[in-house]
Amino acid sequence: MARGEPLATGIKHFDKIILPFSKKGLESKVQHNIQTNATLINEAWCELFKNYNFKVGVSVDGPPELNSKRKDLHGFQTYFRILKGIEYLSDYNIPFSIIAVVSEDSLDSATEIYEFAQDTGCKSLCINIEEKEGVNLGGVKSTEKVKEFWRQLYVAWRDSPSVRVREFDRLFRRMDFICKNKETIKNEMLPLEVELIPTISSSGEVILLSPEFADISGDKNYNFSVGNILEEPLRLILERGIKSYYVQDFIKGVRQCREECPYYSVCGGGQASNKYFEHKNINTSETQYCRNTKMALTDAILELV
Numbered sequence: 001m002a003r004g005e006p007l008a009t010g011i012k013h014f015d016k017i018i019l020p021f022s023k024k025g026l027e028s029k030v031q032h033n034i035q036t037n038a039t040l041i042n043e044a045w046c047e048l049f050k051n052y053n054f055k056v057g058v059s060v061d062g063p064p065e066l067n068s069k070r071k072d073l074h075g076f077q078t079y080f081r082i083l084k085g086i087e088y089l090s091d092y093n094i095p096f097s098i099i100a101v102v103s104e105d106s107l108d109s110a111t112e113i114y115e116f117a118q119d120t121g122c123k124s125l126c127i128n129i130e131e132k133e134g135v136n137l138g139g140v141k142s143t144e145k146v147k148e149f150w151r152q153l154y155v156a157w158r159d160s161p162s163v164r165v166r167e168f169d170r171l172f173r174r175m176d177f178i179c180k181n182k183e184t185i186k187n188e189m190l191p192l193e194v195e196l197i198p199t200i201s202s203s204g205e206v207i208l209l210s211p212e213f214a215d216i217s218g219d220k221n222y223n224f225s226v227g228n229i230l231e232e233p234l235r236l237i238l239e240r241g242i243k244s245y246y247v248q249d250f251i252k253g254v255r256q257c258r259e260e261c262p263y264y265s266v267c268g269g270g271q272a273s274n275k276y277f278e279h280k281n282i283n284t285s286e287t288q289y290c291r292n293t294k295m296a297l298t299d300a301i302l303e304l305v
C-alpha cells in the first residue's frame with residue numbers, strides 16, 4: 001500500500017504491478033479494488049479496470065459546495081474532473097461505489113449527499129464521518145448532530161432505496177443475526193472479532209489490523225511493522241505478527257468492549273487505528289469514532305424502524 005492517488009502512478013507502471021496476479025489459477029483468487037479520486041480516469045484506465053475486473057470506489061463528498069475541500073496539488077477544485085471520471089465509468093458500464101467524507105460542515109446535508117449519489121448512478125454509498133487520524137487532528141465531535149445526520153440519511157434512503165448504503169447494510173446484517181438468535185445470544189458468547197487485515201507497504205513492510213498504520217512510525221509501545229515480505233514468507237510473518245505486542249493489546253481492548261459495551265453485538269469492538277489515534281493506546285474500548293459511527297447510527301435507526 002502506498003498513500004495518495006493510485007492512478008498517479010501511471011497506467012504503464014500500474015499494469016506492470018498487477019500483471020503477476022493474472023497468472024493462470026490466480027485470477028479467480030484475487031479481487032482487485034481501487035479507491036480513486038477519479039480525476040485521471042480515461043478510456044485506457046477503464047479498459048484496464050474491465051480487463052482485471054476491478055471494483056472501483058470514487059472519493060467524492062457530494063455536490064460542489066460539499067466537495068470544496070477536495071483540491072489538487074495546485075489548489076484547484078477537482079469536482080468537475082471527478083464527474084468526468086464518473087462519466088467514463090458509466091460509459092464503460094463499470095460499477096462503482098462512492099465514499100463521502102462527512103465533516104462538521106456537511107452534517108446537515110445527508111439528503112443532498114444521498115441524492116447526489118443517486119444522480120451519479122453509483123451502486124453504493126459509503127459514509128466516513130471525519131475521524132481524528134494521522135495528521136488530521138480534528139474529526140467530528142458532536143455525536144448528537146451525527147445521530148441527526150444518520151436519521152436524515154435513513155429517511156432519504158427509505159423513501160427511495162435505489163442506492164445501497166454500506167453502513168445500513170452492515171448494521172442490518174448484524175441486527176438480522178441478533179434477531180434470529182435473540183433467545184441464545186449474550187455478549188460473552190459472541191466471538192472476539194479480530195481481523196488481521198495484512199497490509200503491505202510500498203517498501204514491503206507488513207502491517208496488521210489497520211492499513212492506516214502503514215508508513216507511520218508508531219511510538220515506544222507500538223512497532224506496527226511485523227516483518228518484511230521481501231525477506232520472509234507472509235505465513236511466517238503472520239504467525240509471529242499475531243503474537244506481537246500491539247495485536248495482543250488490541251485483543252485485550254476488544255475483550256473489554258465485549259464485556260462492557262451494549263453495542264458490541266452490532267460493532268464487534270471497533271478499529272485499532274481509531275483507538276490508537278485517539279488514545280495513543282490500542283488496549284481500550286470507546287472512541288469518538290465508535291460513538292459517531294456505531295452508537296449514533298444504531299440509536300438513530302432503532303428510533304426510526
Ligand code: SF4
Nearest residue numbers: 257261267269270290
Ligand atoms: S461501540 Fe465502541 S465501545 Fe462499543 S464495542 Fe464498539 S468500539 Fe467497543
